[in-house]
Amino acid sequence: METFQLLSRGGVKFDKNRFKDDVRLFTVPRHLPNIKQKATKRPSKAKELPAELDFFKYARGGAPAKRKADASGHAHDEKRRKVDDEEESDAESSSDPPPPRHRVTAKGSNVPSPADSFGALKERYHLSSHILSNLSSNGFKHPTGIQSHGIPILLEGRDLAAISPTGTGKTLAYVLPLLHALRAPTPGGARAVILAPTKELAHQIHNECLRMAHGRKWRVVLFSKATAASLKDKNARDKVDVIVSTPLRLVAALQSGTLDLNNVRHLVLDEADRMLDAEFLTQVQEIVAACTHPEVQKAVFSATLPAGAEKIAMGMLRDPIRIVVGLKHVFILSLLDTPLPLIAQTLTYVSDESSKLPTLLQYLSQPYNPPVVIFVSSQPRATSLAEELIINSIPNVDCLHAGLTKKEREDAVARMRRGESWVMVSTEVMARGMDFKGVREVINYDFPTSVQSYIHRIGRTGRAGREGKAVTYFTNDDAPFLKSIANVILQSGSTVPEWILKLPKASKMKRKAMGKVQRGEFVDKARTIGRGDAIRKRDMIAGSKRRKEKAERGGRQEKGEGMEDE
Numbered sequence: 402m403e404t405f406q407l408l409s410r411g412g413v414k415f416d417k418n419r420f421k422d423d424v425r426l427f428t429v430p431r432h433l434p435n436i437k438q439k440a441t442k443r444p445s446k447a448k449e450l451p452a453e454l455d456f457f458k459y460a461r462g463g464a465p466a467k468r469k470a471d472a473s474g475h476a477h478d479e480k481r482r483k484v485d486d487e488e489e490s491d492a493e494s495s496s497d498p499p500p501p502r503h504r505v506t507a508k509g510s511n512v513p514s515p516a517d518s519f520g521a522l523k524e525r526y527h528l529s530s531h532i533l534s535n536l537s538s539n540g541f542k543h544p545t546g547i548q549s550h551g552i553p554i555l556l557e558g559r560d561l562a563a564i565s566p567t568g569t570g571k572t573l574a575y576v577l578p579l580l581h582a583l584r585a586p587t588p589g590g591a592r593a594v595i596l597a598p599t600k601e602l603a604h605q606i607h608n609e610c611l612r613m614a615h616g617r618k619w620r621v622v623l624f625s626k627a628t629a630a631s632l633k634d635k636n637a638r639d640k641v642d643v644i645v646s647t648p649l650r651l652v653a654a655l656q657s658g659t660l661d662l663n664n665v666r667h668l669v670l671d672e673a674d675r676m677l678d679a680e681f682l683t684q685v686q687e688i689v690a691a692c693t694h695p696e697v698q699k700a701v702f703s704a705t706l707p708a709g710a711e712k713i714a715m716g717m718l719r720d721p722i723r724i725v726v727g728l729k730h731v732f733i734l735s736l737l738d739t740p741l742p743l744i745a746q747t748l749t750y751v752s753d754e755s756s757k758l759p760t761l762l763q764y765l766s767q768p769y770n771p772p773v774v775i776f777v778s779s780q781p782r783a784t785s786l787a788e789e790l791i792i793n794s795i796p797n798v799d800c801l802h803a804g805l806t807k808k809e810r811e812d813a814v815a816r817m818r819r820g821e822s823w824v825m826v827s828t829e830v831m832a833r834g835m836d837f838k839g840v841r842e843v844i845n846y847d848f849p850t851s852v853q854s855y856i857h858r859i860g861r862t863g864r865a866g867r868e869g870k871a872v873t874y875f876t877n878d879d880a881p882f883l884k885s886i887a888n889v890i891l892q893s894g895s896t897v898p899e900w901i902l903k904l905p906k907a908s909k910m911k912r913k914a915m916g917k918v919q920r921g922e923f924v925d926k927a928r929t930i931g932r933g934d935a936i937r938k939r940d941m942i943a944g945s946k947r948r949k950e951k952a953e954r955g956g957r958q959e960k961g962e963g964m965e966d967e
């Protein structure tokens with residue numbers, strides 16, 4: 402666009418005649434064909450969103466170019482396919498480096514074709530106009546990669562194991578087909594169950610279901626102590642369509658005989674690798690066994706699915722399709738299939754525990770981008786770090802961990818959603834699935850306990866196509882585990898100091914020990930005062946500051962200064 406046109410669109414009036422010499426300076430000379438050519442060769446780009454608004458430029462789905470499908474949308478004979486489904490880019494014609502290519506790998510028999518738009522889903526599967534209108538009123542215009550591939554698979558009633566990076570819209574990828582399959586509300590008990598590892602995540606998924614179910618009479622229940630009590634009544638239970646829950650709560654109701662899952666046709670495990678780890682596995686197996694309907698469809702979703710968890714998951718699924726969303730250049734190198742290209746990641750050496758707090762305070766004394774999420778390794782450390790930050794006058798500090806009461810946890814999440822928390826100190830409880838769109842930075846104050854934990858923690862930023870930043874502190878004690886994280890950083894496109902890459906590979910035993918570095922309960926060993934003291938101290942500091950300012954104002958008035966401000 403011509404410079405002066407641009408200015409006039411912003412309301413600026415400019416007399417071109419009067420300033421014709423200046424205008425000439427800004428006019429592109431006609432004898433520079435290259436510049437002209439470039440400007441005209443990219444008409445489609447001009448119509449597109451600016452890069453900073455083009456969310457999902459990496460995760461957006463699309464129909465594969467190389468595949469032929471029959472009218473029913475099925476691949477003819479492929480057992481396994483690999484698809485480059487990033488839309489055609491004009492980058493080759495420019496000097497810009499080509500954008501990262503988005504890759505989806507699907508494995509399984511008779512894989513349905515992806516749908517490159519929500520409209521295509523309507524045409525192929527008669528998706529209800531209610532759901533479509535809810536998509537549009539929530540601003541969801543195009544399916545993401547996992548949605549364009551995963552939704553058709555689920556709509557065709559197939560079992561699915563889906564691996565897609567954090568923040569790429571996995572929730573909608575299972576909520577949408579599930580609601581479509583429910584059709585009209587029917588009595589007889591829950592027909593769908595969604596399991597998540599934390600109350601906070603279950604709550605968030607419940608909200609997403611409600612958003613998509615808006616205008617319909619489906620009863621979507623967030624399973625809690627209170628709902629479990631009200632569902633003891635069979636009449637109430639019969640009216641439920643969807644249950645969203647943590648495993649523990651549901652198992653308690655199953656064991657007490659106040660709930661059965663015989664009518665369930667759809668079972669989803671979100672954060673599947675966590676759900677299938679030692680802590681949850683028995684409960685999850687109990688729930689799976691309670692879903693006795695012969696046609697129950699099962700799906701597992703996660704950003705990470707290590708081999709052990711995948712094996713268990715595949716054992717639970719029937720003739721499953723496995724899809725993996727990742728970036729092409731990363732994918733080839735990656736053992737993890739979980740690139741995080743939108744997050745600028747760095748490692749910061751802090752020598753020992755006592756150096757971490759000063760490093761963080763120094764960081765927060767410079768301009769930073771709130772909200773920031775800070776991860777520590779235990780509940781007492783989360784409380785302790787939040788106290789330290791408050792004492793040091795860092796504004797709007799909050800804390801969230803499983804040791805808080807239900808109300809405290811809910812309030813902390815609500816403050817975060819309202820944008821009132823600038824610095825949120827948390828434990829692994831917030832590492833998975835929590836979607837606070839605005840999070841700009843993640844700081845791993847304590848080194849993550851595993852590669853998966855690293856990926857999920859930093860995935861709280863860089864969501865829905867936005868960019869983010871992640872900083873990880875490491876001490877001498879963390880050094881043996883550094884290389885595993887450095888590899889993820891490297892594969893995601895960020896840089897890592899050469900010396901870290903030259904470190905010897907940690908043995909399997911060492912890697913297992915990764916989460917076991919001993920850390921004290923207080924982030925500042927010297928300090929033993931409690932939270933109440935911290936808050937009192939903060940208020941005292943603020944009070945004394947106010948008094949000092951007032952006294953100074955009074956003094957100036959006496960001297961006759963600053964009258965114009967009064």
Ligand SMILES: Nc1ncnc2c1ncn2[C@@H]1O[C@H](COP(=O)(O)OP(=O)(O)OP(=O)(O)O)[C@@H](O)[C@H]1O
Pocket residue numbers: 457540541542543544545548565566567568569570571572573703704833834835836838860864865
């Ligand atoms: N098609 C879409 N278009 C625009 N935004 C979308 C779309 N689908 C989902 N989103 C938004 O993207 C964000 C991330 O989605 P979601 O929480 O489902 O990610 P996820 O892949 O489950 O992440 P995690 O692995 O961390 O759980 C949400 O804010 C969601 O509303």
